Amino acid sequence: MRSMKKQAGVSILGLLAVGVLIIFVAYLGMKLVPVYMNNMKIANALEDVAEEASIDKMSRRDISNRLEARFDTDFIKHVNVHEDLIQTKEDGVTELRLDYATEVEVMGNLNAIIYFENASYF
Secondary structure (H helix, E strand, O other), X not given: OHHHHHOOOOOHHXXXXXXXXXXXXXHHHHHHHHHHHHXXXXXXXXXXXXXOOOHHHOOHHHHHHHHHHHHHHOOOOOOOHHHHEEEEEXXXXXXXXXXXXXXXXXXXXXXXXXXXXXXXXX
């Protein structure tokens, strides 16, 4: 019997604390993963538009319209292409940059603001 008292294990409170922590991390993942997947779609759309053969002849408005059509097709939210798209040309290299922030409600009045920077060169 004496050896049973020396044995130690996880108490019910310790097990409960670990369970709550795992549930909270899973909840955060369910809230934040869709935002990051949305950003991956944006990065892919930006790359695809930059790889088009006629991109050099397009105006900023044409590029914005092409991206907006792609975003509509892919159900991309949180981005206003006409305001957020930045096009710069330097030393013969054109950069398309799409920087934006999105706010995600985590719970109650606790929100997460996530900033994304996407760029493509051609």
